[in-house]
Amino acid sequence: MLTSSPSVDLTSPENNGVGLSDSTLSQHRRKMLDLINRLHTTGVQTDMDLPMIAVIGSQSAGKSSLIESISGITLPRSAGTCTRCPTECKLSRSEDAWKCLVKLHITTGPSGQPCDVATISFGSPITDKADVEDRIRRAQRAILNPSINEQKFLYELEDQTAEQAELSFSKNCVSLEISGKDVADLSFVDLPGLIASVGSTGKTGDIDLVKGLVTSYIEKPSCVILLTVTCETDFENQGAHHLTKQFDPEGKRTVGVLTKPDRIPPGEESAWLKFIRNEQEPLVNHWYCVKQPGSQLLKDGISWAEARKQENDFFTLTQPWSTVEPQYQKFMRTSNLTERLSTILSELIAKRLPDIHKELYNILRKTQDEMRQLPKAPSTDPVGEVWNIIGQFSKQLFQRLEGTPDKDGILQTIRPHQQAFKRAVRSTAPQFVPWGKGDARQLPVVDFLTNEEDEPQGPQGMVPSAPSPRSPTPQSEEIYIEDVLNHAQRARTRELPDNYPFIVQQTYIKEFTEKWETPSQILFDKVYDILKNDLSVLVNEHFGKMGRGGALHSVLMIVNEHLDNAAQQAKEKISWLLELEKAPTTLNVHYYADYKTKFLGYYKGCRDVGELTTKLQNYRAPNNIQPHPNHGQAFQQAVYKALAGLTEAGLSVQASDLPKLLPVDPMEPALLIMAGVRAYFQVAYKRFADMVPLAIDYEIVRGLHKGIEQALLDGLSLTGPDAHVRCQLMIQEHSTVSSRRIELQKKLDRLHAASVELRKLFV
Numbered sequence: 020m021l022t023s024s025p026s027v028d029l030t031s032p033e034n035n036g037v038g039l040s041d042s043t044l045s046q047h048r049r050k051m052l053d054l055i056n057r058l059h060t061t062g063v064q065t066d067m068d069l070p071m072i073a074v075i076g077s078q079s080a081g082k083s084s085l086i087e088s089i090s091g092i093t094l095p096r097s098a099g100t101c102t103r104c105p106t107e108c109k110l111s112r113s114e115d116a117w118k119c120l121v122k123l124h125i126t127t128g129p130s131g132q133p134c135d136v137a138t139i140s141f142g143s144p145i146t147d148k149a150d151v152e153d154r155i156r157r158a159q160r161a162i163l164n165p166s167i168n169e170q171k172f173l174y175e176l177e178d179q180t181a182e183q184a185e186l187s188f189s190k191n192c193v194s195l196e197i198s199g200k201d202v203a204d205l206s207f208v209d210l211p212g213l214i215a216s217v218g219s220t221g222k223t224g225d226i227d228l229v230k231g232l233v234t235s236y237i238e239k240p241s242c243v244i245l246l247t248v249t250c251e252t253d254f255e256n257q258g259a260h261h262l263t264k265q266f267d268p269e270g271k272r273t274v275g276v277l278t279k280p281d282r283i284p285p286g287e288e289s290a291w292l293k294f295i296r297n298e299q300e301p302l303v304n305h306w307y308c309v310k311q312p313g314s315q316l317l318k319d320g321i322s323w324a325e326a327r328k329q330e331n332d333f334f335t336l337t338q339p340w341s342t343v344e345p346q347y348q349k350f351m352r353t354s355n356l357t358e359r360l361s362t363i364l365s366e367l368i369a370k371r372l373p374d375i376h377k378e379l380y381n382i383l384r385k386t387q388d389e390m391r392q393l394p395k396a397p398s399t400d401p402v403g404e405v406w407n408i409i410g411q412f413s414k415q416l417f418q419r420l421e422g423t424p425d426k427d428g429i430l431q432t433i434r435p436h437q438q439a440f441k442r443a444v445r446s447t448a449p450q451f452v453p454w455g456k457g458d459a460r461q462l463p464v465v466d467f468l469t470n471e472e473d474e475p476q477g478p479q480g481m482v483p484s485a486p487s488p489r490s491p492t493p494q495s496e497e498i499y500i501e502d503v504l505n506h507a508q509r510a511r512t513r514e515l516p517d518n519y520p521f522i523v524q525q526t527y528i529k530e531f532t533e534k535w536e537t538p539s540q541i542l543f544d545k546v547y548d549i550l551k552n553d554l555s556v557l558v559n560e561h562f563g564k565m566g567r568g569g570a571l572h573s574v575l576m577i578v579n580e581h582l583d584n585a586a587q588q589a590k591e592k593i594s595w596l597l598e599l600e601k602a603p604t605t606l607n608v609h610y611y612a613d614y615k616t617k618f619l620g621y622y623k624g625c626r627d628v629g630e631l632t633t634k635l636q637n638y639r640a641p642n643n644i645q646p647h648p649n650h651g652q653a654f655q656q657a658v659y660k661a662l663a664g665l666t667e668a669g670l671s672v673q674a675s676d677l678p679k680l681l682p683v684d685p686m687e688p689a690l691l692i693m694a695g696v697r698a699y700f701q702v703a704y705k706r707f708a709d710m711v712p713l714a715i716d717y718e719i720v721r722g723l724h725k726g727i728e729q730a731l732l733d734g735l736s737l738t739g740p741d742a743h744v745r746c747q748l749m750i751q752e753h754s755t756v757s758s759r760r761i762e763l764q765k766k767l768d769r770l771h772a773a774s775v776e777l778r779k780l781f782v
Contacts, residue, residue, distance in 0.1 A: 062136025
C-alpha cells in the first residue's frame with residue numbers, strides 16, 4: 020500500500036527506451052521480481068498490499084492469447100477449465116535450460132473461507148513447452164475440485180464440464196514458475212474474464228462471483244491493472260473498462276492493451292488509434308496494442324517465434340498501424356508491452372520497498388500484541404494445569420476467608436450484618452415500666468447502660484426508643500409493673516406469700532429468647548449469600564476458561580454443594596445455641612447480680628418521684644463544680660458525710676445505692692422480678708450476640724475452606740484413570756479463542772517468513 024497516493028506513475032523519461040538487453044537494469048528487475056515472488060509465496064499478500072500486475076478483461080477479449088504471447092506457453096482452452104481460477108505467472112530470465120514448475124497456491128477452503136496458505140508442487144518440473152497445457156488443465160481441475168486429492172488429477176484426467184466441477188470459480192491459484200534464456204523478467208496474475216451474461220453452462224451467481232474475485236485484486240493500491248480490451252467490440256460495452264475506472268479513475272496504475280486489431284471493421288481504425296496516441300481514455304502508463312495468432316493458427320500449432328514474427332509484420336506492413344507516428348510505435352507489439360510491464364513492476368517494487376518494511380513491522384507488532392492479549396495457551400500437561408488451578412483457587416479462597424485489607428473483603432462485607440444482628444437481638448430487651456398504665460411519664464436515661472459503648476442512648480435509656488433501620492426485629496412492647504405483679508400472683512401455688520415461682524421470670528425470658536431466631540436466620544442468610552456470590556466470582560476467575568465439557572458448571576456445582584454442607588453445620592450450631600437459651604442459667608453471677616442491683620435501684624427510683632428521691636437520684640459527690648440545681652450544697656455535704664461515715668465503718672456504699680434507702684414499695688416483688696429478668700437479658704444477649712456470629716464464622720466462613728480441594732478433586736474425577744482425558748477436555752480453549760489463536764499464529768508465521776525474505780535482499 021502506497022503511503023502518499025494510491026496511484027503508480029512510472030512514466031518518467033529515464034524509464035523510456037530501457038530494453039531487456041540492459042544487463043544492469045535486468046539484474047535489478049530480477050532482484051525486485053524475485054523478492055516479490057518470494058513474498059507472495061509466503062502468503063503475506065493476505066495481510067498487506069504487495070505490488071503485482073493483474074490481467075483483467077471481459078470474456079473473449081484475447082486475454083489468454085496475450086498471456087501466451089508474454090509467457091511463451093500455451094494455455095488450455097477447453098470449456099470448464101479455462102480462466103476459471105487465477106493463474107500466477109512468474110517469469111524470470113535464466114542462462115539454464117527452459118523449464119516450468121506448476122504449483123497449486125491455496126488460500127481458501129472448499130467453501131471459500133480463508134485457510135492456511137499452502138503452496139503444493141503439482142508434478143515434476145516440465146522441460147518441454149508442449150507438456151505445459153495439459154499440466155495446467157489438470158491443475159485447474161484440481162483447484163475446482165478441492166475435496167479430491169490433487170494427485171488424482173495429476174495422473175488421471177476425465178472429461179469434466181463446468182456443471183460437474185465442485186466450484187464454478189475459485190480464488191485459489193495455479194502458479195507457473197517459468198525460467199529460460201528467452202523469458203522476460205516479469206510476474207503477473209491472469210484473472211478469470213468478466214462475464215456479461217450467464218450462458219447455458221454457467222451458474223446464476225457466476226457474474227458476481229467473478230466480479231468480486233477481480234475486485235479483490237484491483238482494489239489494492241499497489242496493483243497494476245493490465246486492462247485488455249478487444250477491438251472487435253464497442254469499447255463502452257466492455258465491463259472490464261468500467262470496473263477499472265471505478266478503482267483507478269485517474270488511470271494512474273492502469274496499462275491498457277488493445278487486442279485483435281485485425282478484427283476492426285475497415286474504416287474504423289482511427290477511433291482505436293486515439294487510444295494509442297493516448298487521446299481517448301488517457302492513461303498515465305499509456306495504451307498498447309498487440310496482435311496474437313488466430314484460432315486456426317493456434318490449432319495448426321504455430322510456434323511462439325513465428326507468432327511474434329507475424330505480429331511484427333502486421334504492425335510494420337498493415338495500414339494504418341505502419342504509418343503511426345514514430346513516437347507511438349513503441350506502444351505496439353507484445354515485446355514492447357512486456358518490457359514496459361517489467362519496468363513498471365520492478366520500479367513499483369523498489370518504490371514500495373521502504374513502505375513494505377514499515378508496514379510489515381507494524382503489522383507484525385500489532386499481531387504480536389493481539390496474540391499476547393489472548394488467554395494463556397492451554398498447558399501440555401493438562402493434569403498438572405488443572406491441579407494448579409485448583410490449588411490457586413484454594414489459596415485465594417483461604418486468604419479471603421481469613422481476611423484481606425480490601426474494602427470489599429468478605430469479612431468487611433459481613434461485619435455490618437453482624438452489627439445489625441446484635442442491634443436486633445438487643446432490641447428484644449423487655450421494656451418494663453415501673454408505674455401504672457395511666458402514668459404518662461417517660462423512663463429517664465440509665466447511666467449504667469448509656470456508659471456502655473454498645474448500648475443505645477435515648478430518652479428511655481435501657482433500649483432504643485425505636486428499632487434501628489437495619490434491625491430485622493421489632494422493638495418489644497412495654498410491660499407495666501401491675502401486669503408483672505398480677506402475673507406473679509396468678510403463678511403462685513403453694514409458695515409463701517412473699518415468694519413467687521421462677522416460672523414467672525422464665526416466661527419473660529422465654530418471650531425475648533424466642534425472638535432471637537429470626538435475626539439469627541437473617542444473619543445466616545446474609546453470610547450465605549455473600550459467600551455464594553464471592554465463590555461464584557472466584558470460580559469464574561480461576562475456572563472461567565474451562566468452559567468446554569461443562570467443567571465450569573461442574574466446578575460451580577461442587578463448590579456450592581460444599582458451601583451447602585458447611586451451611587448445614589452452621590444452621591445446626593445456631594439451632595443448638597437457641598436451644599441452650601431456652602433454659603435460663605449463667606455462671607456469670609457477679610455480672611448478673613451487679614446488673615440486678617442496678618436495675619432494682621433504677622426501678623425503685625423511677626417509682627418514687629418525691630423530693631428526697633429526686634435528690635438522691637441526682638446526687639453527685641461534692642467538688643469545685645456548682646451544686647445541682649435541684650438541691651443545695653448543704654444537702655450534698657450531708658449525704659457526702661453520711662457516705663464517708665459508712666465507708667469509715669467498713670461499709671462500701673456508692674451514690675447509686677442511695678435509692679435503696681427509700682421506704683419499702685408495695686410493688687417490691689414485681690420490681691425484683693423485673694430487675695432479675697432485665698439483668699439476665701444483659702447476661703444472655705451479650706453471650707448470644709457473640710456466640711451466633713462466632714458459630715457462623717467457624718462453621719461456614721472458616722469452615723468453607725476445609726476440604727474444598729479434595730471435594731474438587733473427587734467431584735471432577737481428577738484422580739482416576741481417565742484424569743488426563745478429563746483435564747485435557749477441561750482446559751481446552753473455547754473454539755472462538757482457539758480459532759483466533761491459530762489464525763494469529765499462522766499470520767505471525769507468514770509475517771516472519773516475509774521478514775526473512777526481506778532480509779535476504781540486503782545479504
